[in-house]
């Protein structure tokens with residue numbers, strides 16, 4: 001099973017790029033963390049001074065003032081933490097919002113030629129990584145900087161008590177850096193591997209759900225369980241590997257804690273006995289040391305969330321960094337006339353190497369109705385796809401109005417093209433939304449077409465009419481109605497080019513005849529109809545007969 005390669009520095013730079021978008025918020029969080037870290041140190045300093053006063057046997061108003069100041073410091077520290085939480089919450093909301101819109105905006109603009117090997121609904125599962133990213137963000141921006149800052153300030157403070165603490169600080173930093181450097185790359189790559197398997201398991205469960213009837217009616221198959229078992233084993237293996245890395249880090253931490261606690265107590269006690277520090281300084285130094293150890297513990301225990309956040313950015317990048325379609329700059333003029341289309345020695349292979357079209361040369365005058373005939377797999381859909389402007393890696397040339405199709409601005413080409421390809425479908429939404437795709441189209445135009453195609457009968461037979469909600473993929477609709485909806489969608493508006501794949505497939509003979517008349521009379525558009533139905537040929541101006549991707553016969 002292929003696992004994505006990942007490098008920790010690249011991952012961090014992707015994460016950094018994400019944070020850069022919220023520069024102000026991130027700076028605010030760090031400023032607040034620094035202030036909170038400083039205030040945190042007021043506790044040991046205050047305690048030390050209070051103890052000195054008490055030891056000296058003097059209880060005066062200055063102690064009361066000091067106590068009030070220490071308590072106030074703790075309170076302000078809490079306030080700063082609340083403010084940090086508010087900023088982080090805002091950033092977490094922004095992450096969800098940003099990825100929602102980025103996914104929504106990018107998906108229709110993906111380069112479908114390059115994304116041919118992906119099943120997009122499965123790819124979109126990565127959206128759920130926004131949740132791990134939100135959680136990781138909290139650790140990365142709140143706990144980690146606070147811990148790092150506390151360690152740094154704590155070490156600086158300790159150095160004032162006795163130079164031996166400087167050595168202690170250096171040793172501590174070196175140990176933490178060694179632990180992180182040696183274990184992090186392994187931690188990140190095993191986290192990514194576990195995440196890959198997680199998505200493979202989810203994808204397989206989704207696939208089982210999608211073809212539920214196949215498994216339900218199959219004769220005592222256990223294939224779905226066996227396949228799940230294999231994927232789950234992969235997940236467990238990589239998860240165990242990942243946990244092993246975390247365990248190494250936790251063990252290093254425990255040993256580190258034991259050694260440091262023992263060393264500090266011994267050193268502290270010796271300094272105290274030798275009267276190099278007083279009791280107040282001893283207690284204060286211990287408070288600082290406990291804070292430092294607590295912070296280092298926080299850093300190491302947060303590592304899994306850091307890995308999760310970095311892995312999430314990688315996973316979300318599968319969609320946000322995916323290649324987008326390229327658009328040309330020429331605008332296809334809005335006109336009542338159809339477009340002239342020509343292919344010159346055009347050939348096309350899919351990314352898997354399957355040769356779909358070879359040496360296609362043809363010339364279609366504007367306004368012609370073309371029947372692209374041929375058996376299944378002969379290349380009919382592919383020929384139509386090349387005219388959509390989405391498929392660009394063909395050899396030879398494909399021209400619309402004597403301009404290479406790739407030169408057109410995709411939006412302008414789409415505005416002039418009515419498309420009904422078999423890959424299109426019904427989506428979860430109202431009937432009206434399914435027809436108009438949210439475009440403002442006069443209702444009379446819709447009802448006229450619905451009348452002509454026969455969709456009107458379906459609309460009338462439901463109490464909610466155009467507001468009826470269709471289920472995803474339109475499974476509960478008859479093929480005939482589904483085809484009618486897609487046909488009305490394709491024909492709505494003014495077009496210079498119509499690309500229709502098996503538009504009349506589920507219609508009875510009389511309906512089929514009316515529809516052909518409808519398509520022919522609709523406009524002056526140039527119409528390409530890909531269909532295996534030979535009866536269509538006699539009703540069209542040009543017939544292109546395809547066989548294994550080449551033109552067998554081209555008759556006008």
Ligand SMILES: Nc1ncnc2c1ncn2[C@@H]1O[C@H](COP(=O)(O)OP(=O)(O)OP(=O)(O)O)[C@@H](O)[C@H]1O
Nearest residue numbers: 116350352354356375376377378379380381382383
């Ligand atoms: N997305 C794809 N990836 C790889 N190969 C493809 C893809 N789509 C089609 N093909 C292959 O390209 C060839 C032409 O397919 P195409 O769908 O254009 O033929 P068709 O005549 O429209 O067939 P049908 O009527 O069954 O849709 C076939 O061999 C098919 O297997």
